[in-house]
Amino acid sequence: MTVAVTNQGPPIPERLHSHLFDKFYRVLEDRAPGMGTGLGLSICKGIVEAHGGRIWVESPVADNAGARLPSLCPSCPTHRCSNG
Secondary structure, eight states, X not given: OEEEEEEOSSOOOGGGGGGTTSTTOOOGGGOXXXXXXXXXXXXXXXXXXXXXXXXXXBOOOBTXXXXXXXXXXXXXXXXXXXXX
C-alpha cells in the first residue's frame, strides 16, 4: 500500500532531503517561533519502517513548488490484519 501527503508550499531543496527525517531537524527557513519541534517526520519514518516500509521526499512536485512524502508499506497478511 502506498500513501502520499502532498503540499503546494515552497519546494524543499534537494540538499535537505537526506536530513528531513532526522530527529529535531527543521528547515532553517521555517524556524519561526512555535513552528514545531522537528519530530513529526522522524516519528512517521519510525512507524513506517516498523511495518517494513519506507518513506521518502519528492520535491518540487510541479511548477517548481510543493513537496510529496510518499510512504510504501507492504501488504499485511490476512491473519495479521483481522480482529478475530
